Amino acid sequence: MIRTRFAPSPTGSVHIGNMRAAIFNWLYARHTGGEFLLRVEDTDRERSTREAIDTLLKAMDWLGLSADEKPLYQSTRMEAHLAAAEELLASGHAYKEDKGGLGQGDCVLFKMPEKDMVFEDEIKGKLKKKAADTQDFVIVRSDGTPVFHLANVLDDIEQGITHVIRGDDHIENTYRHIALYKALGAAVPKFAHLPMIINAQGKPYSKRDGDAFVGDFKEKGFLDETLFNYLALLGWSPGDDREVMTRDEMIAAFDLSSCKSSPAQVDLRKLQWMNGEYIRAMKPEAFAEIAEGEVSDLGKNLALCGLLQSRVKLPSEIGPAADFFFNDDYEYNAKAVKKKLLKDGVFQTLEKIAERFQTLGNFDEPTVDKALHDFVEENGVGFGAVMPPVRIAVSGQQSGPDLAPVLAILGKEKVLSRIAKTIQKFG
RNA sequence: GGCCCCAUCGUUCAGCGGUUAGGACUCCAGGUUUUCAUCCUGGCAACACGGGUUCGAUUCCCGUUGGGGUCACCA
Incomplete structure:
Protein backbone atom coordinates (compact mmCIF):
# COMPACT_ATOMS: atom_id res chain seq x y z
CA MET A 1 0.00 0.00 0.00
CA ILE A 2 1.44 3.31 -1.08
CA ARG A 3 1.17 6.09 1.45
CA THR A 4 2.11 9.66 0.67
CA ARG A 5 1.89 12.75 2.79
CA PHE A 6 1.86 16.48 2.85
CA ALA A 7 3.84 17.86 5.79
CA PRO A 8 3.67 21.64 5.86
CA SER A 9 4.44 23.86 8.78
CA PRO A 10 1.48 26.18 9.21
CA THR A 11 2.57 29.78 8.86
CA GLY A 12 -0.69 31.52 8.18
CA SER A 13 -0.69 31.26 4.42
CA VAL A 14 -0.15 28.40 2.04
CA HIS A 15 2.44 28.88 -0.65
CA ILE A 16 1.45 27.56 -4.08
CA GLY A 17 4.74 25.72 -4.34
CA ASN A 18 3.81 23.77 -1.26
CA MET A 19 0.30 23.27 -2.48
CA ARG A 20 1.61 21.88 -5.71
CA ALA A 21 3.62 19.33 -3.74
CA ALA A 22 0.43 18.45 -1.89
CA ILE A 23 -1.40 18.00 -5.17
CA PHE A 24 1.27 15.69 -6.53
CA ASN A 25 1.23 13.62 -3.36
CA TRP A 26 -2.53 13.42 -3.48
CA LEU A 27 -2.61 12.56 -7.16
CA TYR A 28 -0.03 9.84 -6.73
CA ALA A 29 -1.86 8.26 -3.83
CA ARG A 30 -5.15 8.34 -5.68
CA HIS A 31 -3.59 6.99 -8.85
CA THR A 32 -2.07 4.04 -7.08
CA GLY A 33 -5.05 3.37 -4.88
CA GLY A 34 -2.92 4.29 -1.91
CA GLU A 35 -3.44 6.74 0.89
CA PHE A 36 -2.70 10.39 1.32
CA LEU A 37 -1.94 11.71 4.77
CA LEU A 38 -1.50 15.09 6.36
CA ARG A 39 1.04 15.95 8.99
CA VAL A 40 1.09 19.37 10.53
CA GLU A 41 4.63 20.30 11.50
CA ASP A 42 3.60 22.73 14.17
CA THR A 43 6.69 22.74 16.34
CA ASP A 44 7.26 26.43 15.82
CA ARG A 45 5.00 27.70 18.58
CA GLU A 46 5.33 31.29 17.52
CA ARG A 47 3.84 30.84 14.11
CA SER A 48 1.77 27.70 14.43
CA THR A 49 -1.37 29.27 15.73
CA ARG A 50 -4.82 27.76 15.59
CA GLU A 51 -5.61 30.33 12.95
CA ALA A 52 -2.65 29.32 10.80
CA ILE A 53 -3.69 25.70 11.00
CA ASP A 54 -7.24 26.58 10.00
CA THR A 55 -5.96 28.48 6.98
CA LEU A 56 -4.00 25.43 5.94
CA LEU A 57 -6.91 23.07 6.41
CA LYS A 58 -9.24 25.37 4.51
CA ALA A 59 -6.87 25.64 1.59
CA MET A 60 -6.63 21.87 1.35
CA ASP A 61 -10.34 21.49 1.66
CA TRP A 62 -10.93 24.10 -1.02
CA LEU A 63 -8.77 22.19 -3.46
CA GLY A 64 -10.34 18.89 -2.52
CA LEU A 65 -7.17 17.37 -1.13
CA SER A 66 -8.84 14.92 1.15
CA ALA A 67 -6.65 13.07 3.63
CA ASP A 68 -7.31 9.45 4.47
CA GLU A 69 -6.48 9.73 8.13
CA LYS A 70 -6.70 12.38 10.79
CA PRO A 71 -3.79 14.80 10.59
CA LEU A 72 -0.83 14.05 12.79
CA TYR A 73 0.31 17.05 14.77
CA GLN A 74 4.04 16.97 15.18
CA SER A 75 3.92 18.88 18.44
CA THR A 76 2.30 15.84 20.07
CA ARG A 77 5.26 13.67 19.23
CA MET A 78 8.11 15.29 21.13
CA GLU A 79 8.54 12.45 23.62
CA ALA A 80 8.83 9.89 20.85
CA HIS A 81 11.37 12.04 19.06
CA LEU A 82 13.49 12.42 22.16
CA ALA A 83 13.24 8.73 22.96
CA ALA A 84 14.53 7.93 19.50
CA ALA A 85 17.42 10.30 20.02
CA GLU A 86 18.30 8.38 23.18
CA GLU A 87 18.28 5.15 21.19
CA LEU A 88 20.54 6.66 18.60
CA LEU A 89 22.86 7.76 21.39
CA ALA A 90 22.82 4.29 22.87
CA SER A 91 23.47 2.58 19.55
CA GLY A 92 26.39 4.84 18.81
CA HIS A 93 24.75 6.61 15.86
CA ALA A 94 24.69 9.88 17.73
CA TYR A 95 26.83 11.73 20.20
CA LYS A 96 26.69 14.74 22.46
CA GLU A 97 28.73 17.82 21.97
CA ASP A 98 28.80 21.43 23.02
CA LYS A 99 28.96 23.31 19.78
CA GLY A 100 29.25 26.60 21.57
CA GLY A 101 27.83 29.64 19.91
CA LEU A 102 24.27 30.52 20.78
CA GLY A 103 23.47 27.28 22.51
CA GLN A 104 23.84 26.37 26.14
CA GLY A 105 25.55 23.09 26.86
CA ASP A 106 25.41 19.87 24.88
CA CYS A 107 23.26 19.13 21.91
CA VAL A 108 22.86 15.75 20.21
CA LEU A 109 24.53 15.25 16.84
CA PHE A 110 23.80 12.49 14.38
CA LYS A 111 26.85 10.77 12.99
CA MET A 112 26.74 10.55 9.20
CA PRO A 113 27.98 7.30 7.70
CA GLU A 114 31.51 7.07 6.35
CA LYS A 115 30.29 5.58 3.11
CA ASP A 116 29.30 7.38 -0.05
CA MET A 117 25.56 7.55 -0.51
CA VAL A 118 23.34 7.02 -3.49
CA PHE A 119 19.63 6.75 -3.98
CA GLU A 120 17.25 6.45 -6.87
CA ASP A 121 15.03 9.49 -7.05
CA GLU A 122 11.68 8.71 -8.67
CA ILE A 123 11.90 11.86 -10.74
CA LYS A 124 15.54 12.79 -11.05
CA GLY A 125 17.07 9.38 -11.24
CA LYS A 126 20.28 8.39 -9.52
CA LEU A 127 21.50 10.95 -7.00
CA LYS A 128 24.86 10.62 -5.29
CA LYS A 129 26.77 12.18 -2.45
CA LYS A 130 30.30 11.48 -1.32
CA ALA A 131 30.79 10.80 2.36
CA ALA A 132 33.35 13.59 2.49
CA ASP A 133 30.67 16.05 1.41
CA THR A 134 28.32 15.25 4.25
CA GLN A 135 28.45 16.46 7.81
CA ASP A 136 27.12 15.36 11.14
CA PHE A 137 24.11 17.40 12.14
CA VAL A 138 22.16 18.38 15.22
CA ILE A 139 19.08 16.31 15.99
CA VAL A 140 18.35 17.60 19.48
CA ARG A 141 19.08 21.16 20.49
CA SER A 142 20.83 22.06 23.68
CA ASP A 143 17.48 23.19 25.04
CA GLY A 144 16.25 19.64 24.63
CA THR A 145 13.95 20.14 21.64
CA PRO A 146 14.18 17.90 18.55
CA VAL A 147 15.23 19.31 15.20
CA PHE A 148 13.32 19.05 11.91
CA HIS A 149 15.35 16.18 10.45
CA LEU A 150 14.71 13.88 13.37
CA ALA A 151 11.08 14.79 13.79
CA ASN A 152 10.35 14.60 10.09
CA VAL A 153 11.84 11.15 9.64
CA LEU A 154 10.33 9.74 12.80
CA ASP A 155 6.90 10.99 11.89
CA ASP A 156 7.16 9.60 8.39
CA ILE A 157 7.99 6.25 9.95
CA GLU A 158 5.11 6.62 12.37
CA GLN A 159 2.71 7.38 9.55
CA GLY A 160 4.01 4.54 7.43
CA ILE A 161 4.97 6.81 4.54
CA THR A 162 6.26 4.89 1.54
CA HIS A 163 6.80 7.77 -0.86
CA VAL A 164 8.15 11.17 0.09
CA ILE A 165 7.27 13.66 -2.64
CA ARG A 166 8.64 17.13 -1.90
CA GLY A 167 10.45 20.09 -3.40
CA ASP A 168 13.96 19.56 -4.69
CA ASP A 169 15.28 22.06 -2.17
CA HIS A 170 15.18 19.01 0.10
CA ILE A 171 17.63 16.95 -1.90
CA GLU A 172 20.53 17.66 0.44
CA ASN A 173 18.36 16.77 3.41
CA THR A 174 17.44 13.48 1.87
CA TYR A 175 20.92 12.07 2.37
CA ARG A 176 20.63 12.86 6.05
CA HIS A 177 17.19 11.43 6.25
CA ILE A 178 18.14 8.19 4.56
CA ALA A 179 21.01 7.78 7.02
CA LEU A 180 18.56 8.40 9.83
CA TYR A 181 16.13 5.76 8.58
CA LYS A 182 18.90 3.24 8.40
CA ALA A 183 20.27 4.04 11.84
CA LEU A 184 16.77 3.73 13.21
CA GLY A 185 16.41 0.35 11.55
CA ALA A 186 13.44 1.57 9.52
CA ALA A 187 12.61 0.94 5.89
CA VAL A 188 13.74 3.78 3.66
CA PRO A 189 10.88 5.23 1.64
CA LYS A 190 11.07 6.20 -2.01
CA PHE A 191 11.86 9.82 -2.67
CA ALA A 192 10.64 12.05 -5.47
CA HIS A 193 11.95 15.59 -5.71
CA LEU A 194 9.83 18.10 -7.52
CA PRO A 195 11.34 21.07 -9.31
CA MET A 196 10.71 24.49 -7.80
CA ILE A 197 8.17 26.96 -9.03
CA ILE A 198 10.05 30.07 -10.01
CA ASN A 199 9.24 33.67 -10.84
CA ALA A 200 9.99 35.64 -13.99
CA GLN A 201 13.50 36.27 -12.71
CA GLY A 202 14.13 32.59 -12.27
CA LYS A 203 14.11 32.86 -8.50
CA PRO A 204 11.88 30.77 -6.29
CA TYR A 205 8.39 32.17 -6.25
CA SER A 206 8.01 34.27 -3.15
CA LYS A 207 5.51 36.62 -1.61
CA ARG A 208 7.34 39.52 -3.17
CA ASP A 209 6.13 38.29 -6.55
CA GLY A 210 2.53 38.58 -5.45
CA ASP A 211 0.01 35.81 -5.87
CA ALA A 212 2.25 33.42 -4.02
CA PHE A 213 -0.43 32.01 -1.78
CA VAL A 214 -3.44 29.87 -2.37
CA GLY A 215 -5.61 32.51 -0.75
CA ASP A 216 -4.52 35.12 -3.28
CA PHE A 217 -5.87 33.05 -6.13
CA LYS A 218 -9.09 32.24 -4.40
CA GLU A 219 -9.71 35.89 -3.64
CA LYS A 220 -9.16 36.84 -7.24
CA GLY A 221 -11.85 34.44 -8.29
CA PHE A 222 -9.85 31.54 -9.61
CA LEU A 223 -11.84 28.36 -9.26
CA ASP A 224 -10.51 25.47 -7.27
CA GLU A 225 -10.60 23.31 -10.39
CA THR A 226 -8.55 25.85 -12.28
CA LEU A 227 -5.81 26.13 -9.70
CA PHE A 228 -5.67 22.39 -9.18
CA ASN A 229 -5.50 21.69 -12.90
CA TYR A 230 -2.97 24.40 -13.60
CA LEU A 231 -0.69 23.48 -10.72
CA ALA A 232 -0.86 19.81 -11.65
CA LEU A 233 0.39 20.76 -15.10
CA LEU A 234 3.38 22.62 -13.71
CA GLY A 235 6.04 19.95 -13.96
CA TRP A 236 3.78 17.18 -15.09
CA SER A 237 1.80 16.25 -18.17
CA PRO A 238 -0.29 13.25 -19.11
CA GLY A 239 2.08 12.57 -21.98
CA ASP A 240 -0.38 13.62 -24.65
CA ASP A 241 -1.81 17.03 -25.49
CA ARG A 242 -4.56 17.14 -22.93
CA GLU A 243 -4.51 20.19 -20.70
CA VAL A 244 -7.94 20.93 -19.37
CA MET A 245 -8.72 17.70 -17.60
CA THR A 246 -11.11 16.42 -15.01
CA ARG A 247 -9.77 15.29 -11.70
CA ASP A 248 -10.42 11.69 -12.57
CA GLU A 249 -8.52 12.03 -15.79
CA MET A 250 -5.58 13.48 -13.93
CA ILE A 251 -5.68 10.72 -11.37
CA ALA A 252 -5.73 8.11 -14.10
CA ALA A 253 -2.85 9.64 -16.01
CA PHE A 254 -0.64 10.77 -13.15
CA ASP A 255 2.71 9.20 -12.57
CA LEU A 256 5.94 10.27 -10.93
CA SER A 257 7.98 9.06 -13.87
CA SER A 258 6.28 11.57 -16.13
CA CYS A 259 7.18 14.51 -13.91
CA LYS A 260 9.73 16.94 -15.20
CA SER A 261 12.84 17.84 -13.28
CA SER A 262 13.32 21.39 -14.48
CA PRO A 263 11.75 24.36 -12.73
CA ALA A 264 8.60 26.00 -14.04
CA GLN A 265 7.15 29.46 -13.99
CA VAL A 266 3.58 30.46 -13.33
CA ASP A 267 1.92 32.07 -16.34
CA LEU A 268 -0.95 34.19 -15.08
CA ARG A 269 -2.38 34.62 -18.58
CA LYS A 270 -2.67 30.94 -19.13
CA LEU A 271 -4.13 30.54 -15.69
CA GLN A 272 -6.78 33.11 -16.60
CA TRP A 273 -7.49 31.41 -19.87
CA MET A 274 -7.99 28.15 -18.04
CA ASN A 275 -10.28 29.80 -15.55
CA GLY A 276 -12.36 31.07 -18.45
CA GLU A 277 -12.54 27.53 -19.77
CA TYR A 278 -13.80 26.25 -16.44
CA ILE A 279 -16.28 29.09 -16.11
CA ARG A 280 -17.73 28.40 -19.54
CA ALA A 281 -18.01 24.72 -18.68
CA ASN A 327 -27.67 51.15 -13.21
CA ASP A 328 -29.55 53.78 -15.19
CA ASP A 329 -26.72 56.23 -14.70
CA TYR A 330 -24.27 54.19 -16.71
CA GLU A 331 -21.31 56.06 -18.14
CA TYR A 332 -21.14 56.77 -21.82
CA ASN A 333 -17.90 55.70 -23.40
CA ALA A 334 -16.63 58.96 -24.92
CA LYS A 335 -14.92 57.33 -27.87
CA ALA A 336 -17.94 55.24 -28.69
CA VAL A 337 -20.19 58.28 -28.59
CA LYS A 338 -17.94 60.29 -30.82
CA LYS A 339 -17.40 57.51 -33.29
CA LYS A 340 -20.85 56.04 -33.63
CA LEU A 341 -23.36 58.47 -32.23
CA LEU A 342 -22.37 61.96 -33.30
CA LYS A 343 -22.96 61.38 -36.97
CA ASP A 344 -25.50 62.52 -39.49
CA GLY A 345 -28.78 60.72 -39.32
CA VAL A 346 -27.99 58.67 -36.27
CA PHE A 347 -30.50 60.36 -34.02
CA GLN A 348 -33.25 60.09 -36.62
CA THR A 349 -32.49 56.40 -36.81
CA LEU A 350 -32.70 56.11 -33.06
CA GLU A 351 -36.04 57.88 -33.04
CA LYS A 352 -37.40 55.65 -35.76
CA ILE A 353 -36.25 52.43 -34.13
CA ALA A 354 -37.72 53.66 -30.85
CA GLU A 355 -41.03 54.16 -32.61
CA ARG A 356 -40.80 50.67 -33.95
CA PHE A 357 -40.09 49.27 -30.47
CA GLN A 358 -43.03 51.28 -29.17
CA THR A 359 -45.40 49.32 -31.39
CA LEU A 360 -44.17 45.97 -30.13
CA GLY A 361 -46.57 44.15 -27.86
CA ASN A 362 -44.10 41.50 -26.90
CA PHE A 363 -40.55 42.42 -26.07
CA ASP A 364 -38.90 39.05 -25.92
CA GLU A 365 -35.73 38.23 -27.77
CA PRO A 366 -37.16 36.78 -31.00
CA THR A 367 -39.54 39.68 -31.34
CA VAL A 368 -36.88 42.28 -30.76
CA ASP A 369 -34.54 40.48 -33.08
CA LYS A 370 -37.14 40.39 -35.82
CA ALA A 371 -37.95 44.05 -35.31
CA LEU A 372 -34.29 44.91 -35.70
CA HIS A 373 -33.99 42.89 -38.89
CA ASP A 374 -37.21 44.24 -40.36
CA PHE A 375 -36.12 47.76 -39.57
CA VAL A 376 -32.82 47.31 -41.35
CA GLU A 377 -34.50 45.83 -44.38
CA GLU A 378 -37.31 48.36 -44.65
CA ASN A 379 -35.03 51.34 -44.31
CA GLY A 380 -32.39 50.01 -46.59
CA VAL A 381 -29.61 50.62 -44.06
CA GLY A 382 -26.92 48.31 -42.75
CA PHE A 383 -26.85 46.69 -39.35
CA GLY A 384 -23.84 48.83 -38.65
CA ALA A 385 -25.97 51.95 -38.85
CA VAL A 386 -28.50 50.66 -36.35
CA MET A 387 -27.01 48.24 -33.85
CA PRO A 388 -24.05 50.26 -32.54
CA PRO A 389 -26.07 53.42 -31.85
CA VAL A 390 -28.76 51.44 -30.09
CA ARG A 391 -26.17 49.61 -28.04
CA ILE A 392 -24.47 52.82 -27.01
CA ALA A 393 -27.81 54.40 -26.20
CA VAL A 394 -28.85 51.63 -23.82
CA SER A 395 -25.48 50.70 -22.37
CA GLY A 396 -23.04 53.51 -23.07
CA GLN A 397 -20.70 50.90 -24.49
CA GLN A 398 -19.55 50.08 -27.94
CA SER A 399 -19.48 46.36 -27.36
CA GLY A 400 -21.22 43.80 -25.26
CA PRO A 401 -23.30 40.66 -25.52
CA ASP A 402 -25.72 40.08 -28.37
CA LEU A 403 -27.94 43.11 -28.73
CA ALA A 404 -31.35 41.49 -29.08
CA PRO A 405 -31.17 39.56 -25.81
CA VAL A 406 -29.68 42.57 -24.10
CA LEU A 407 -32.68 44.67 -25.14
CA ALA A 408 -35.11 41.94 -24.22
CA ILE A 409 -33.58 41.62 -20.78
CA LEU A 410 -33.65 45.37 -20.22
CA GLY A 411 -37.30 45.48 -21.21
CA LYS A 412 -39.26 47.80 -23.42
CA GLU A 413 -39.64 50.61 -20.94
CA LYS A 414 -36.00 50.93 -20.11
CA VAL A 415 -34.93 50.64 -23.70
CA LEU A 416 -37.28 53.41 -24.76
CA SER A 417 -36.43 55.70 -21.90
CA ARG A 418 -32.71 55.16 -22.40
CA ILE A 419 -32.93 55.90 -26.09
CA ALA A 420 -34.89 59.03 -25.33
CA LYS A 421 -32.41 60.06 -22.69
CA THR A 422 -29.52 59.55 -25.09
CA ILE A 423 -31.14 61.61 -27.81
CA GLN A 424 -31.83 64.37 -25.35
CA LYS A 425 -28.32 64.32 -24.01
CA PHE A 426 -26.38 64.26 -27.27
CA GLY A 427 -28.94 65.07 -29.99
C1' G B 1 33.51 29.24 -2.88
C1' G B 2 32.57 23.39 -1.98
C1' C B 3 28.84 19.91 -3.14
C1' C B 4 24.33 19.02 -5.83
C1' C B 5 20.33 19.88 -9.42
C1' C B 6 18.58 21.94 -14.09
C1' A B 7 18.86 23.56 -19.57
C1' U B 8 13.35 22.57 -26.46
C1' C B 9 9.38 28.65 -29.09
C1' G B 10 8.36 34.70 -24.58
C1' U B 11 5.75 30.89 -21.03
C1' U B 12 4.30 25.80 -20.44
C1' C B 13 4.16 20.67 -21.83
C1' A B 14 5.51 16.79 -25.88
C1' G B 15 9.71 14.58 -28.31
C1' C B 16 13.07 9.45 -25.08
C1' G B 17 19.14 8.24 -32.27
C1' G B 18 16.54 9.23 -38.26
C1' U B 19 10.41 14.26 -37.25
C1' U B 20 8.78 19.61 -42.31
C1' A B 21 10.87 19.53 -33.94
C1' G B 22 4.39 19.00 -32.12
C1' G B 23 0.24 20.92 -28.66
C1' A B 24 -1.43 24.86 -25.35
C1' C B 25 -1.19 30.15 -23.49
C1' U B 26 0.26 34.96 -25.43
C1' C B 27 0.71 37.82 -29.95
C1' C B 28 -0.55 38.70 -35.29
C1' A B 29 -3.74 37.83 -39.76
C1' G B 30 -8.31 36.00 -41.77
C1' G B 31 -13.40 33.78 -41.23
C1' U B 32 -18.11 33.80 -38.38
C1' U B 33 -20.74 37.97 -35.59
C1' U B 34 -24.15 44.50 -35.61
C1' U B 35 -19.98 44.81 -31.79
C1' C B 36 -17.12 42.28 -28.10
C1' A B 37 -16.38 37.45 -26.18
C1' U B 38 -16.89 32.44 -27.73
C1' C B 39 -15.89 29.48 -32.06
C1' C B 40 -13.08 28.12 -36.77
C1' U B 41 -8.61 28.71 -40.06
C1' G B 42 -3.73 30.26 -40.73
C1' G B 43 0.89 32.63 -39.06
C1' C B 44 5.25 34.36 -35.96
C1' A B 45 8.38 31.81 -32.57
C1' A B 46 12.83 27.06 -29.70
C1' C B 47 16.66 22.45 -29.41
C1' A B 48 22.44 27.68 -24.83
C1' C B 49 27.63 26.65 -26.70
C1' G B 50 31.89 23.35 -27.75
C1' G B 51 33.78 18.62 -28.10
C1' G B 52 33.05 13.51 -28.56
C1' U B 53 30.15 8.39 -29.48
C1' U B 54 27.43 7.03 -34.00
C1' C B 55 26.16 5.95 -40.78
C1' G B 56 23.15 9.67 -38.22
C1' A B 57 22.36 13.60 -32.74
C1' U B 58 17.44 17.98 -29.82
C1' U B 59 17.78 13.01 -27.95
C1' C B 60 23.74 9.33 -25.22
C1' C B 61 28.79 10.96 -22.81
C1' C B 62 32.26 14.97 -21.33
C1' G B 63 33.30 20.01 -20.84
C1' U B 64 31.89 25.34 -21.01
C1' U B 65 28.32 28.91 -20.07
C1' G B 66 23.92 30.26 -17.68
C1' G B 67 20.20 29.56 -13.88
C1' G B 68 18.76 27.32 -9.29
C1' G B 69 19.38 24.56 -4.64
C1' U B 70 22.27 23.54 -0.32
C1' C B 71 26.11 24.25 3.02
C1' A B 72 22.03 26.60 10.79
C1' C B 73 21.21 24.38 17.77
C1' C B 74 14.94 27.16 10.55
C1' A B 75 11.62 24.06 8.58
Missing part, protein backbone atom coordinates in the same frame (compact mmCIF):
# COMPACT_ATOMS: atom_id res chain seq x y z
CA MET A 282 -19.93 25.42 -15.49
CA LYS A 283 -23.57 24.66 -15.02
CA PRO A 284 -25.58 27.87 -15.52
CA GLU A 285 -26.86 27.68 -11.96
CA ALA A 286 -23.35 27.46 -10.61
CA PHE A 287 -22.33 30.48 -12.60
CA ALA A 288 -25.40 32.31 -11.41
CA GLU A 289 -24.26 31.71 -7.87
CA ILE A 290 -20.92 33.29 -8.59
CA ALA A 291 -22.61 36.18 -10.35
CA GLU A 292 -24.87 36.70 -7.36
CA GLY A 293 -21.76 37.01 -5.24
CA GLU A 294 -20.50 39.81 -7.45
CA VAL A 295 -23.70 41.75 -7.97
CA SER A 296 -26.66 41.10 -5.74
CA ASP A 297 -29.83 40.04 -7.59
CA LEU A 298 -27.80 39.27 -10.70
CA GLY A 299 -27.94 35.57 -9.93
CA LYS A 300 -31.71 35.61 -10.21
CA ASN A 301 -31.51 36.74 -13.80
CA LEU A 302 -30.54 33.52 -15.52
CA ALA A 303 -30.89 34.98 -18.99
CA LEU A 304 -28.42 37.73 -18.18
CA CYS A 305 -26.04 35.32 -16.49
CA GLY A 306 -26.14 33.21 -19.60
CA LEU A 307 -25.02 36.18 -21.67
CA LEU A 308 -22.17 36.87 -19.29
CA GLN A 309 -20.89 33.37 -18.73
CA SER A 310 -19.05 32.97 -22.01
CA ARG A 311 -17.43 36.37 -21.76
CA VAL A 312 -15.81 36.24 -18.38
CA LYS A 313 -12.48 34.85 -17.22
CA LEU A 314 -12.68 36.10 -13.67
CA PRO A 315 -15.71 36.86 -11.52
CA SER A 316 -14.40 40.38 -11.00
CA GLU A 317 -15.22 41.07 -14.64
CA ILE A 318 -18.89 40.34 -14.05
CA GLY A 319 -19.67 43.53 -12.15
CA PRO A 320 -18.46 45.99 -14.78
CA ALA A 321 -19.99 43.93 -17.59
CA ALA A 322 -23.39 43.81 -15.93
CA ASP A 323 -23.41 47.31 -14.52
CA PHE A 324 -25.62 48.97 -17.12
CA PHE A 325 -28.37 46.42 -16.58
CA PHE A 326 -28.85 47.61 -13.06
